[in-house]
Amino acid sequence: MEATPxxxxxxxxxxxxxxxxxxxxxAPYFRRDVTSGDAGxxxxxxxxxxxxxxxxxxxxxxxxGETFVIMGLSGSGKSTVVRCLSRLVEPTHGEVRLDGEDLLxxxxxxxxxxxxxxxxxxxxxxxxMPHLNVFDNIALPLTLQGLxxxxxxxRVSRVIQLVGLEGRESAFPRQLSGGQQQRVxxxxxxxxxxxxxxxxEPFSALDPLIRRQMxxxxxxxxxxxxxxxxxxxxxxxxxxRIADRMMIMRDGMAVQVGAPADLxxxxxxxxxxxxxxxxxxxxxxxxxDVLDPSQAVADGMPRKDADTSxxxxxxxxxxxxxxIAAMRDGRPVGxxxxxxxxxxxxxxxxxxxxxxxPPSKGHGERRTP
Numbered sequence: 001m002e003a004t005p006x007x008x009x010x011x012x013x014x015x016x017x018x019x020x021x022x023x024x025x026x027a028p029y030f031r032r033d034v035t036s037g038d039a040g041x042x043x044x045x046x047x048x049x050x051x052x053x054x055x056x057x058x059x060x061x062x063x064x065g066e067t068f069v070i071m072g073l074s075g076s077g078k079s080t081v082v083r084c085l086s087r088l089v090e091p092t093h094g095e096v097r098l099d100g101e102d103l104l105x106x107x108x109x110x111x112x113x114x115x116x117x118x119x120x121x122x123x124x125x126x127x128x129m130p131h132l133n134v135f136d137n138i139a140l141p142l143t144l145q146g147l148x149x150x151x152x153x154x155r156v157s158r159v160i161q162l163v164g165l166e167g168r169e170s171a172f173p174r175q176l177s178g179g180q181q182q183r184v185x186x187x188x189x190x191x192x193x194x195x196x197x198x199x200x201e202p203f204s205a206l207d208p209l210i211r212r213q214m215x216x217x218x219x220x221x222x223x224x225x226x227x228x229x230x231x232x233x234x235x236x237x238x239x240x241r242i243a244d245r246m247m248i249m250r251d252g253m254a255v256q257v258g259a260p261a262d263l264x265x266x267x268x269x270x271x272x273x274x275x276x277x278x279x280x281x282x283x284x285x286x287x288x289d290v291l292d293p294s295q296a297v298a299d300g301m302p303r304k305d306a307d308t309s310x311x312x313x314x315x316x317x318x319x320x321x322x323x324i325a326a327m328r329d330g331r332p333v334g335x336x337x338x339x340x341x342x343x344x345x346x347x348x349x350x351x352x353x354x355x356x357x358p359p360s361k362g363h364g365e366r367r368t369p
Contacts, residue, residue: 009064012228018094023051054080056252065226072249120194128173135169159187179210200232282311287326290344291334
């Protein structure tokens with residue numbers, strides 16, 4: 001498969017053994033070496049004491065240019081983790097390193113500057129100022145930075161074009177659709193030219209069609225800007241579209257980290273398997289995964305990138321019964337045929353493994369103080 005940013009790029013953000021415990025006086029829990037023990041058992045002991053461990057010993061890296069998706073049910077801890085990364089919520093224990101520097105050691109003044117200049121944040125709630133028009137809403141963080149008017153106006157105009165809001169600069173939030181309002185929120189966060197971009201379920205409040213359009217916009221923006229992104233969602237199909245790698249959480253803990261296809265084909269436990277059981281395999285498998293070893297590439301055969309999803313290959317196969325050539329770096333790696341696709345899809349999805357309890361469909365959000 002094509003190399004992802006995590007294969008080739010340096011680490012931008014590193015989260016190491018991060019805990020968030022809601023209880024006064026939680027420090028004594030961490031006087032011992034928690035990393036050498038059972039984090040799950042420690043979390044249970046905290047709960048028995050009346051504490052709420054919202055993030056439990058969470059560790060992962062985000063590489064330069066990578067879209068890293070965190071997902072889980074409501075109350076799984078995913079939003080708590082992303083807020084710990086930006087210190088909107090103070091972690092109780094652990095390290096969060098941006099470009100090798102521990103953010104937990106930064107002063108409030110330093111942290112304000114980092115948020116203003118290096119971080120962009122988009123949340124499910126659009127958070128627009130109702131008395132400001134589109135242009136001024138987007139310009140707000142640049143105004144707070146004290147950016148000179150010419151540079152501020154140039155940046156705002158550039159991101160307005162980037163998110164497709166030309167002609168709406170003078171409109172107020174009440175005059176915009178939900179999708180347009182979310183575009184304003186995205187443009188506002190991009191205007192500061194962040195090195196690290198946090199998005200917490202930014203499209204979940206939108207209608208399905210608009211949500212799909214916004215995902216397309218997001219993918220187009222990321223293709224051009226190559227931001228380092230932490231994206232929160234509870235929708236596996238959304239994660240499948242946008243993630244280079246992803247992490248699934250349960251009860252504050254990271255259950256599994258990997259490429260979306262890895263999680264689907266090799267789930268760590270029943271919890272991960274249930275998340276992925278309804279995902280169509282045509283969206284997961286790539287052309288390179290369904291090659292027909294009995295066929296050779298022929299002259300005039302249509303060509304498709306080897307990392308194209310089978311879903312996008314099927315229409316071509318309907319018109320070219322002899323197959324299509326799967327290409328990588330300008331060279332054919334094999335032939336995809338209707339028979340090879342059917343054979344691959346006929347294989348059963350992996351059985352559930354491990355002893356993890358499957359998620360309850362009615363599991364409610366755990367509220368924290």
